[in-house]
Amino acid sequence: MQNVTLVGIDLGKHSFHLHGQDKAGKAVFRRKVSRKQLVEFFATFHACTVVMEACAGAHWLARKLGEYGHCVKLISPQFVRPFVKSNKNDFVDAEAICEAASRPSMRFVTPKNESQQILSALHRVRQALVRDRVRTTNQMHGFLLEFGISLPVGHGVVKRLPVVLAEHQLPPRLIAILERLHDHFKYLTTQISDIEKELERQLAEDALGQRLLTIPGVGSITASLLASELGDGKQYRCSRDFAAAVGLVPRQYSTSGKSNLLGISKRGDKNIRHLLVQCARAFMLHLDKQTGCMADWVRAMLARRHSNVVACALANKLARIAWAISSRNTVFERRTAVTVA
Structure with missing residues (x-):
């Protein structure tokens, strides 16, 4: 099994199903193991890429297998489902995980630390x-x-x-x-x-959480949740990707060359989206005491759009700021608008 480069694991509570394949995508082995046997198997197995769904126990197992030199990747279950062939069973799920991980455009979940x-x-x-x-x-x-x-x-x-x-x-x-x-x-x-x-x-005690607290309207609850979910932010290509993952960007339904943007998509973590919207409303509630470019932008938006629309737009902006702070190791800086003579 030295030619195995990719191993898919279908996670369970007591038993785990493995599907190993080579570089060409050909199946090499299938195996059902217990939790103890799984750890012992990868402790002696040569370094390879291990893929599993991001579900219960996945983050702990990712850290454990990473200690043995394996490259561990987590995939959201919704992205694995389209690759399940014919009837569903545990070995077919493990094979579908490998198939999904082989796609060059697949998005992965960053394992969390303790x-x-x-x-x-x-x-x-x-x-x-x-x-x-x-x-x-x-x-x-x-x-x-x-x-x-x-x-x-x-x-x-x-x-x-x-x-x-x-x-x-x-x-x-x-x-x-x-x-x-x-x-x-x-x-x-x-x-x-x-x-x-x-x-x-x-x-x-968290440096990232303290930097997130510098964002206007963001309190300790939202900052700690963002710190636990964002990490270093490297799993997102840009700030818009994080806002889209939270569900704060417009839902698109375009066809025949006509672009049609609807309300926010409401995808991803509902709790993060809810807290960011509440932070936006808290900022708007004390808008008369706020200064800077963000406050001026909110005032201009409120002059022509409904307050609910402005709250979602401001929550989108807060999500992008949070990503920039985590990925670039910076803090929020209030800037005043420059008046051109």
């Missing part, structure tokens, strides 16, 4: 807790509304729920249910606050 994975895990936990808190708040609002009590929208009113219960005559069993939900709400709020403090501590 710190990036930990930051990503913290963000996913925080996101789940925020969803649970919103769900709990909506339950309390709904139960009170069924008994004729309408509260304003927001977490501030829920925090003073004991005062609301004291002002109205409600069944004791309902009060017990609401108090249980209120305790759960306070627990979730405490957990979210602790995670945000942990993110800020990790961000303080």
Whole structure:
């Protein structure tokens, strides 16, 4: 098997399916191994290119195989699917991964390091807790509304729920249910606050995160998420590629030589796109206090376009700035417009 140059791995929880092929693309071997056997196999195998889908466990395995001298590449599963031939099974998936990796125009995912994975895990936990808190708040609002009590929208009113219960005559069993939900709400709020403090501590030790904080409107949550997903930014050819990967560029539907641009594509990581749009809205909310070329550009856009369109356009600009800061090792510099006499 010394002529093997490319090995595709179909990842699983306990078993892994390998497909090896030579430089000409001819299949050399197929093998099913366990997790332990997989590590032992590549520890003694000659250096080659190993390709797998970017899914659960792929980043850890990429770092592990990289220690043995292999060139590891990760492919998004959506780009592998068109190369699956006929009926689907694990060996066919491994072969499709090799076929997709052989395409000269294929785009790959950069493996994350440990710190990036930990930051990503913290963000996913925080996101789940925020969803649970919103769900709990909506339950309390709904139960009170069924008994004729309408509260304003927001977490501030829920925090003073004991005062609301004291002002109205409600069944004791309902009060017990609401108090249980209120305790759960306070627990979730405490957990979210602790995670945000942990993110800020990790961000303080990250040089890239500190540089991303110099972008107007970008806070600690967005900066830490961008630092965990962007890395050095070398996986993107230019700033527009990163904005397109996040889904902040117009969706194109062109035919017969006619160019037709629609709304934003909404591809890629929904959480990054959501946070960048919120950063743009925060910048626009305090636009009267902002100075520089970016503020002047936003004012000019607001004079002729809707604020939602301007928010998406500004989020696109923020994504491009974030890529430039990460790839060029710079910080954001506020520039004032030059008036020509």
